[in-house]
Amino acid sequence: MKLKISVLITFALLLITDGVFAQSFKVVVNSSNSVTALTKKEASDLFLKKKSKWTDGNAVSPVDLSSSSKVREEFSQQVLGKSISAVRNFWQQAAFSGTASAPTEKSSDEEVIEFIKKNPGGIGYVSSSANTSGVKTVSIN
Amino acid sequence: MINLISRITFLNLILMKMNKSKIVLIALAVILCNYAHSQDSWEPQKHITGYLSTQAEYIDGLKIFERNYGVSLNEAGILCTYQPLQKLTFKTTFVYRPGLLFDQMLNDAYAEWKFNSNIGIKFGRFLTPLSPLNLAQYAPMNNAASLPMLVTHHNMYPMHVDGISLNGSIGELVKLNYNVFAGGYFDAGYLAFDPIGYAGKEVLYTEALEVNGKFDADVKTADMALFGAAGAHLALNFNDVFNIGLNSFLGGTDKYVNPYDSASVAEAANTNVGNGTKHAFGFDAKLKISKFQLSGEQWFGKLSAVNEPSQDISGGFYELNGTFGNFTPYLQFERHLMYDLHYSRYVAGLNFKPTFETTFKLEYFNFAFDGNEDLAKYSMNGLIASIIYSF
Numbered sequence: 001m002k003l004k005i006s007v008l009i010t011f012a013l014l015l016i017t018d019g020v021f022a023q024s025f026k027v028v029v030n031s032s033n034s035v036t037a038l039t040k041k042e043a044s045d046l047f048l049k050k051k052s053k054w055t056d057g058n059a060v061s062p063v064d065l066s067s068s069s070k071v072r073e074e075f076s077q078q079v080l081g082k083s084i085s086a087v088r089n090f091w092q093q094a095a096f097s098g099t100a101s102a103p104t105e106k107s108s109d110e111e112v113i114e115f116i117k118k119n120p121g122g123i124g125y126v127s128s129s130a131n132t133s134g135v136k137t138v139s140i141n
Numbered sequence: 142m143i144n145l146i147s148r149i150t151f152l153n154l155i156l157m158k159m160n161k162s163k164i165v166l167i168a169l170a171v172i173l174c175n176y177a178h179s180q181d182s183w184e185p186q187k188h189i190t191g192y193l194s195t196q197a198e199y200i201d202g203l204k205i206f207e208r209n210y211g212v213s214l215n216e217a218g219i220l221c222t223y224q225p226l227q228k229l230t231f232k233t234t235f236v237y238r239p240g241l242l243f244d245q246m247l248n249d250a251y252a253e254w255k256f257n258s259n260i261g262i263k264f265g266r267f268l269t270p271l272s273p274l275n276l277a278q279y280a281p282m283n284n285a286a287s288l289p290m291l292v293t294h295h296n297m298y299p300m301h302v303d304g305i306s307l308n309g310s311i312g313e314l315v316k317l318n319y320n321v322f323a324g325g326y327f328d329a330g331y332l333a334f335d336p337i338g339y340a341g342k343e344v345l346y347t348e349a350l351e352v353n354g355k356f357d358a359d360v361k362t363a364d365m366a367l368f369g370a371a372g373a374h375l376a377l378n379f380n381d382v383f384n385i386g387l388n389s390f391l392g393g394t395d396k397y398v399n400p401y402d403s404a405s406v407a408e409a410a411n412t413n414v415g416n417g418t419k420h421a422f423g424f425d426a427k428l429k430i431s432k433f434q435l436s437g438e439q440w441f442g443k444l445s446a447v448n449e450p451s452q453d454i455s456g457g458f459y460e461l462n463g464t465f466g467n468f469t470p471y472l473q474f475e476r477h478l479m480y481d482l483h484y485s486r487y488v489a490g491l492n493f494k495p496t497f498e499t500t501f502k503l504e505y506f507n508f509a510f511d512g513n514e515d516l517a518k519y520s521m522n523g524l525i526a527s528i529i530y531s532f
Contacts, residue, residue, distance in 0.1 A: 050381075051313055052258040059227065085497040089281070092190050092497075092531060096234065097276040098249070098267065101188050101222050115184065 023078070025071045025125045028113065028135040032120050033058075037139045044080050046123055048090065049100050058121035062103040063112055065125070071109075075125045079140060183227045191219035192531040194280035200339060200523035204350065211337040213239055215527065216280045220249070228255050234268075236279065248301050260309040267306060269298045270320040271374050271388040273425050274438055274458060284471045284492045286502040286525040289458045293341035296454050296479055297421040297440040298390045299326035318386075320374040326392065339521075343508050344479065347519040376425075386425040390442075392418065418445045421454070433463045454479050467495050471504075476511070483511040490525075500529040 027043060029035060034056060038046070045051040047062045054060060065072040067084050076084050091102035106112045109130035116122040116135045126132065196215035203209040218236040225231075234249035251265025269275055277283055278292050278300075291297065304324015311317045339346060376386035421442030428435045437459040444452040455478040462471035473488040490504025503526045510516035 088497040089494070089531075093277070093282045095188060095190055095220055095222065096218075096279050096282055098232070098270070101186070101224070101230070104184065104186050118184070 023074070023140075024128050025075045026128050026130070026132065026137050027075075027079075027123065027125045027140055028116055028132050028137055029123050030116055030120050031134065031136045033136060035138055036136075037141055039141050040079050040081075043123075043140055047080060047103070048087075049094075049103075054121055061115075061119045061122045063115045063122060063124040064103045064105045065109075065112065066105050066107050071125065071127045079125075185226075186222075186224040188222045189219070190532065191217075192279070192281045192529055193217045194527055194529045196286060196525060196527040198337065198523055198525040200337065200521055202521060203337070203339065205346075206337055206339065209337070215239065218279055229253070230255070245300070258309065259311055260307070263306040263308065264304070266301055266303045267322075268301050269326075269390070270306065270308070270322065271298050271390055271423070272438060273384075273386070273427070273436070275300065280527070280529045281500060281531045284460070284462055284469055284502075285473060285488055285490055286504045286527040287340060287488065287506060289473070290341075290343070290475050290477060290486060291438060291440070291456050291458050294344075294456075294477070294479070296456055296477065297423065297442055298388075299392070302326045314380050316378040318374070318376040318378060322373075343521070344482065344484065347510065347516060350519065351516065382429050384425075384427045387422075388424065388440075389422045391420050419443075420445075432465060433461065436460050452480060468493055482513065482516070485509055485511055498531050500527075500531070502527045502529075 027038070033054065035054070042051075046060050047064075049060070049062065052060055065075075067088060073084055076082055076087055080087060082090070088102075091100075094100040095102065104115065106115060106124075109126035112124040112126050113130070113132065113135055116124050193214065194216040195212070197210075197212040199210045201209065214237075216236060216238055218234065220232070220234045222233075223231045230253045232249050232251055232253070234247075236246055236248055238246065247266065249265075249267050251263050251267050253261055253263040255261040268278075272291065274289050274291055275298070278288055292300070302322055302324045303326065304322055306320055306322035308318075308320040308322075310319070374386060374388050376384055378384045419442065421440050423438060423440035425438040426436065437457065439457040440455060442454045444454055456475070457477075458473070458475045460471055460473045462469050469492040471488070471490055471492065473486075475486040477484055485508070487507045488504055490502060493501045503524075505522070505524055507520065507522050509520035
């Protein structure tokens with residue numbers, strides 16, 4: 001009986017916590033951007049350049065961390081729904097077919113923050129412990 | 142804007158005695174400096190990507206060629222883009238393939254100015270944007286180890302065009318893509334795209350054996366058109382699930398080759414020279430449902446020349462594939478009509494891509510002439526395997 005209750009509680013906890021995950025990243029935009037929250041689909045469309053403009057008319061400028069970054073790996077899986085390998089494949093195909101080019105890659109959180117500060121349409125992600133003063137953090141639902 | 146006006150006014154006062162052309166040049170320089178200053182927040186971007194593809198193949202029943210198996214570096218491509226301004230991009234793509242001339246390996250070399258996402262202008266050399274197959278012909282992008290005959294035979298459109306293109310897209314969820322271009326082209330014609338020198342030359346090989354019993358594998362036949370080509374592409378994309386496109390190509394030819402008009406392929410290259418036109422139109426569609434994708438392209442056209450009767454041409458390519466993790470099995474079917482001959486190709490294969498850097502492909506193909514008992518003996522079966530490294 002106790003075993004059954006334990007199993008049921010564990011199962012219930014898993015159901016409750018589904019969709020609530022511990023993020024090791026936070027998504028940031030330029031401080032002049034009016035956006036405060038994005039759905040995963042919206043964020044994915046912005047980073048994969050399927051959406052080219054913000055609502056204020058500024059061109060979207062996504063920025064990535066380098067492909068060896070663990071923060072990027074987690075962001076890719078959780079927000080884009082793809083591995084880094086799949087995303088790189090996507091960008092190679094886009095480049096060769098002439099439809100788009102990959103976002104700029106930066107090697108550190110600080111470089112990402114500097115890029116976002118300089119670009120009104122910039123959007124990027126940094127580690128959850130990064131100092132994001134000068135840019136705005138947006139939540140991903 | 143106020144700074145710009147005041148600078149120009151100040152310069153005009155100082156330079157009132159200078160001649161008109163100098164004033165215009167200086168005003169232009171001031172305007173450009175202001176534009177460059179407004180781009181200070183833009184960081185120039187450079188991207189380099191590329192791949193190497195090694196291919197091995199075996200073709201059963203092949204005659205005359207030195208051997209019916211081969212291994213070679215079949216394809217090596219490098220793409221470089223440089224975006225100094227937000228709206229300006231330079232792109233170059235060079236793809237080595239054995240047996241091709243340098244000019245035929247330079248697939249892209251252009252500058253593109255994007256006014257916005259709706260409209261851009263491109264000038265230089267670019268892949269003919271009429272066919273999704275033509276744009277996805279590179280080894281890492283193509284599921285199969287071999288290329289479609291629509292791409293290797295160049296019957297309907299050239300591989301690339303030197304000219305100008307007006308292109309863009311309208312909409313987001315439902316997107317209308319368009320591309321209108323004009324320029325000149327050098328049609329690669331029948332060129333081999335494989336280690337042996339057979340793929341791409343299936344028809345020439347058969348004709349040579351049938352007419353003459355000889356086949357010069359080193360002859361490079363080509364349709365040359367040094368003037369007048371125009372085309373248009375219009376496509377509707379529904380959230381990347383369904384895409385349908387319409388395409389049209391009109392080209393002039395300085396010289397084209399009719400391989401059935403002489404006793405040998407080598408002689409055909411030097412005879413039957415005449416001005417001509419090529420007009421082709423087609424449609425393409427792609428549908429994604431769950432793990433499966435069905436795509437196809439169908440073309441119809443006409444070749445006309447001063448000293449030759451008009452030839453109807455057609456070609457269609459269809460592919461069904463499924464994605465299961467890193468594995469993509471695929472089935473392909475092609476059927477073409479050229480010089481009153483129908484020929485088909487069936488392909489079944491498996492693509493395995495465990496990482497971005499590595500791709501493995503293995504496939505079986507069957508090439509055959511349809512409705513012609515005399516040419517049935519030239520049907521071919523083969524196996525192709527390739528390994529691709531991307532960077």
